[in-house]
Amino acid sequence: MSTGPTESRWPFRVALLLAIATFPLIWVGGLVTTYDAGMAVPDWPGTYGYNMFLYPWQTWIAGPWDLFIEHGHRLLGILSGTLTICLVLAVFRWDRRIWVRYFSLGALAAVILQGCLGGARVLLDDRQLAMLHGCVGPAFLGVCVALCEVTSRTWKAAWSAAAAVGRAAHPSAPSRSPLAARLLGLAVAATATAYLQLVIGAWMRHLPVTASPVLFRWIVFAHLFFAGVVTALVVAVAWKAFRGRKHLPSLRVPAGLLAALVLCQLVLGCAAWVVNYYWPGWVPEWSLTASYPVIESKGWVQTTIVTGHMAMGSLIIAISVWLTLRASPAMHNGPAVCTSDARAARGLAR
Numbered sequence: 001m002s003t004g005p006t007e008s009r010w011p012f013r014v015a016l017l018l019a020i021a022t023f024p025l026i027w028v029g030g031l032v033t034t035y036d037a038g039m040a041v042p043d044w045p046g047t048y049g050y051n052m053f054l055y056p057w058q059t060w061i062a063g064p065w066d067l068f069i070e071h072g073h074r075l076l077g078i079l080s081g082t083l084t085i086c087l088v089l090a091v092f093r094w095d096r097r098i099w100v101r102y103f104s105l106g107a108l109a110a111v112i113l114q115g116c117l118g119g120a121r122v123l124l125d126d127r128q129l130a131m132l133h134g135c136v137g138p139a140f141l142g143v144c145v146a147l148c149e150v151t152s153r154t155w156k157a158a159w160s161a162a163a164a165v166g167r168a169a170h171p172s173a174p175s176r177s178p179l180a181a182r183l184l185g186l187a188v189a190a191t192a193t194a195y196l197q198l199v200i201g202a203w204m205r206h207l208p209v210t211a212s213p214v215l216f217r218w219i220v221f222a223h224l225f226f227a228g229v230v231t232a233l234v235v236a237v238a239w240k241a242f243r244g245r246k247h248l249p250s251l252r253v254p255a256g257l258l259a260a261l262v263l264c265q266l267v268l269g270c271a272a273w274v275v276n277y278y279w280p281g282w283v284p285e286w287s288l289t290a291s292y293p294v295i296e297s298k299g300w301v302q303t304t305i306v307t308g309h310m311a312m313g314s315l316i317i318a319i320s321v322w323l324t325l326r327a328s329p330a331m332h333n334g335p336a337v338c339t340s341d342a343r344a345a346r347g348l349a350r
Contacts, residue, residue, distance in 0.1 A: 007094075008090075008093075008094035008095075009153075010090045010093075010094055011087065011090045011091045011094055011095050011100075011147075011151040012148065012151040012152050012153075014083065014086050014087045014090045015087055015144065015147040015148045015151050016148050017083055018080065018083040018084060018086075018087055018144050018147070019141065019144035019145055019147075019148055019318070021076070021079055021080050021083055022080050022137075022140060022141045022144050023141065023311070023314070023315070023318075024076060025073065025076040025077055025079075025080050025137070026137045026138060026141060026310075026311055026314050027307065027311045028069055028072055028073045028076055029073050029133075029134065029137055030134075030306075030307040030310040030311055031069045031073075031303065031307050032066075032069055032070055032073050033130065033134060033205055033206070033310075034302075034303045034306050034307050034310075035065070035066055035069065035303065036066075037065075037066030037067075037069055037070050038070070038121060038122065038130055039122065039125060040064070040066035040067045040069075040070040040071075041067065041070050041071060041074070041122065042122065043122070043123075044118075044119040044122045044123055045119060047071055047074070052071075052074060052075070052078070055071065060072075074118075077114070077115055077118065080111060081111050081112070081115060084107055084108050084111045085108065087104055087107065087108075087147065088104045088105060088107075088108050091104040091151070092104075095151065100147075100150055100151065103143075103146075103147065103150070104147065106143070107140070107143050107144070107147060110136070110139070110140050110143060111140060113136065114133065114136045114137060114140055117129060117132055117133040117136060118133050121133050127206050127208060128206070130206055131202050131203060131205075131206040134202045134205070134206070134310075135198065135199050135202050137314065138195070138198055138313065138314035138317050138318075139195065139317070141314050141317065141318045142191075142195075142317050142318050142320075142321040144318075145318045145319075145321050145322050146321050146322075146325060148322075149321075149322060149325045149326070150325070154250070155325070179240065179244045179248060180248055180251075180327055180329070181329075182240060183237060183240055183241060183244075183248070183251060183327045184324065184327040184328065184329075186233055186236055186237045186240070187237055187320065187323045187324040187327050188324055189233050190230060190233040190234055190237055190258075190320050190323075191317065191320035191321055191323075191324050193226060193229050193230050193233060194230050194313070194316050194317050194320050195317055196226060197223065197226040197227060197229075197230055197313070198313045198314070198317060200219060200222050200223045200226060201223060201309075201310065201313060203219055204216075204219050204220070204223060205310070207219065227266065227269065230262065230316075231262055231266065234258055234259055234262045235259065237255050237258065237259075237323065238255045238256060238258065238259040241255035241256075242255065242256070248327075250326050251323065251326050251327060254319055254322045254323040254326055255323055257319050258316065258319045258320060258323055261312060261315055261316050261319060262316060264312060265309065265312045265313065265316060268305060268308055268309040268312055269309055271305045271309075272305050272306050272309040275301060275302040275305050275306065276302070276306065
């Protein structure tokens with residue numbers, strides 16, 4: 001193989017840095033929603049008439065908490081946007097694959113759209129735009145993770161091997177692991193359902209206080225139902241990935257991590273309900289002792305749990321995207337799955 005631009009590690013490094021920087025951006029954005037601080041800075045793109053970069057840091061650091069997190073959210077957004085531009089430049093400089101170049105441009109368009117949505121939310125003081133802004137962020141994190149994967153050495157090596165196999169393999173040779181095909185379908189379903197679940201959660205978080213109790217009840221039921229669906233899909237993915245770990249070792253880590261995140265998310269979801277709405281009515285009164293601590297509204301405990309629940313949903317989507325790409329056909333094609341392994345994989349897929 002020739003040593004050309006595709007050999008550079010810089011696109012992967014910048015993509016990884018972008019993904020790492022995007023998660024704190026989403027976390028702080030969740031804090032903005034939890035503290036209802038979206039209008040702490042009423043103008044955009046400036047901050048109280050200042051250029052965003054020239055706003056006095058003493059006022060920012062020592063000012064009110066809602067101003068601190070809102071202005072910090074904007075600065076983190078600029079960091080992610082700058083890293084996205086750097087990623088586009090790195091991809092165009094060192095990666096010859098046309099589709100990856102278009103993919104990086106799509107990421108740049110997404111981060112620009114997200115910034116404009118955040119600005120429009122402030123200028124129009126619109127909660128629906130705030131909800132849309134909160135839904136685009138996790139999707140962008142998924143795009144960042146996808147760019148990390150497709151610029152990695154593992155992905156490039158797998159696709160190069162798949163291309164070589166496509167040219168040299170006998171037509172009767174097994175071209176794909178049945179287990180990988182089954183896992184790919186489950187991973188796609190888990191990713192789509194997890195994102196739908198996140199949208200429902202964002203709808204619940206941004207529901208106005210004047211909303212009908214009936215509407216709130218149906219949103220809660222939908223959130224609980226899809227939580228069960230996501231859990232079932234992830235358990236199925238993890239079970240098949242670990243049963244077939246000898247044949248598909250690259251799926252073990254993302255599948256195990258996804259299962260652990262979903263377990264944590266279920267715990268955080270229950271805790272978020274308790275700190276927001278107290279215990280469900282079906283919990284016996286005798287189980288609630290007098291020593292149960294009082295949760296301060298918008299205190300540290302409540303905001304950490306609620307925001308952590310939101311951020312964990314974004315991580316679940318990101319890892320689901322990673323797992324989906326790892327289960328793609330090119331990662332498990334050709335003689336990497338020999339005839340005996342293919343028979344074993346068919347048995348595991350049943």
